[in-house]
Amino acid sequence: MGGDRILPRPLALLILLAVGLAGVGMWMQVRALVNEEPSARVGSVERSVLEGVTGGGGAGVGGAREEPVVSSPSVASIPGGEPYPDHSDRVRPQGPVRVVIDPGHGGADGGMVAFGLLEKELVLDLGLRVAVALRGRGISAALTRETDRWVYLEDRASFAREHPGAVFVSIHLNRYSSPRVRGVEAFVHTPAQALELEWKDDEGRRVTGRFHDERSRELGELLSRRIAERCGLRNRGVKESRLFLARQVPAPSVVLECAYLSNPMEARLVASADFRQEMAAAIAEAIEDYLVKSADDVKFGLVPWDESRSRRRSDLIRADR
Numbered sequence: 486m487g488g489d490r491i492l493p494r495p496l497a498l499l500i501l502l503a504v505g506l507a508g509v510g511m512w513m514q515v516r517a518l519v520n521e522e523p524s525a526r527v528g529s530v531e532r533s534v535l536e537g538v539t540g541g542g543g544a545g546v547g548g549a550r551e552e553p554v555v556s557s558p559s560v561a562s563i564p565g566g567e568p569y570p571d572h573s574d575r576v577r578p579q580g581p582v583r584v585v586i587d588p589g590h591g592g593a594d595g596g597m598v599a600f601g602l603l604e605k606e607l608v609l610d611l612g613l614r615v616a617v618a619l620r621g622r623g624i625s626a627a628l629t630r631e632t633d634r635w636v637y638l639e640d641r642a643s644f645a646r647e648h649p650g651a652v653f654v655s656i657h658l659n660r661y662s663s664p665r666v667r668g669v670e671a672f673v674h675t676p677a678q679a680l681e682l683e684w685k686d687d688e689g690r691r692v693t694g695r696f697h698d699e700r701s702r703e704l705g706e707l708l709s710r711r712i713a714e715r716c717g718l719r720n721r722g723v724k725e726s727r728l729f730l731a732r733q734v735p736a737p738s739v740v741l742e743c744a745y746l747s748n749p750m751e752a753r754l755v756a757s758a759d760f761r762q763e764m765a766a767a768i769a770e771a772i773e774d775y776l777v778k779s780a781d782d783v784k785f786g787l788v789p790w791d792e793s794r795s796r797r798r799s800d801l802i803r804a805d806r
Contacts, residue, residue, distance in 0.1 A: 582648040584619055584626040584772055587655035588612035592635030597660045597746045604746055607755055608656045614765035622773050642733040652704060652772055653734045658755065659742035667748040668719030669712045671705030672726035672740040697788040700737040707771040708741055715767040718744060
């Protein structure tokens with residue numbers, strides 16, 4: 486076409502070569518970032534992400550400054566690519582299972598991916614550490630997976646139901662579009678139906694009652710509070726949810742989001758084996774606390790039935806669908 490401008494062949498080749506070299510350079514930078522130690526990797530990304538969000542001044546939307554993350558006691562980061570320790574030989578259940586630990590994701594499902602970290606690897610390591618810590622307290626625990634494999638949600642729930650009365654905790658790491666969001670939070674499902682319970686009073690007489698089953702909420706509050714206190718994280722509390730495992734596993738059951746992997750500072754923390762050990766100890770302590778409280782009081786976590794409260798709860802659950 487007479488009006489079209491066509492670049493000379495040598496100039497076009499030079500432009501293509503320049504674009505190709507730029508792409509190779511960017512790829513090499515990404516590879517170098519992935520191969521760094523998690524602490525260094527997250528630290529460099531942390532600065533660029535936070536500067537992008539806050540304009541370099543550290544102020545959030547409307548000029549409000551995000552409160553700083555309170556770091557845990559000194560933690561040493563593990564080198565990138567270093568295999569996670571194998572705890573599986575130390576977590577075989579001894580006696581009746583009292584706790585089921587569910588490390589989320591696995592296999593082809595990596596879960597959240599951020600800063601070169603895979604959620605499935607971190608939560609598996611954390612879950613194994615929790616099981617070891619529980620066993621050290623004389624509490625028998627089983628895991629839905631002990632290796633990097635995918636387990637269907639239905640199979641996880643079925644496995645938990647094979648151990649009636651056991652505490653169920655599904656371990657995850659959270660994510661959000663804003664890298665500033667952080668903290669630990671627990672998701673539970675409170676049944677809308679009344680729980681019929683029969684027990685003996687102090688004089689040995691049989692007593693019956695109808696209750697709201699708040700056992701999952703009690704467990705979630707213990708977990709989120711203990712992790713926040715011991716690990717220096719923000720406590721985002723307990724939230725009602727219709728997540729599959731929260732609904733399908735009988736109480737007490739909690740889907741626990743231990744930290745935000747999308748938050749650079751919390752990603753740097755969970756990349757540390759020492760920090761994961763601290764978090765595992767906090768989870769084990771909270772579970773043991775729950776077991777002790779529920780053993781001392783058969784009605785622990787049960788609230789006397791209130792029909793109006795039940796209607797409000799049902800409305801909340803329907804709105805969450």
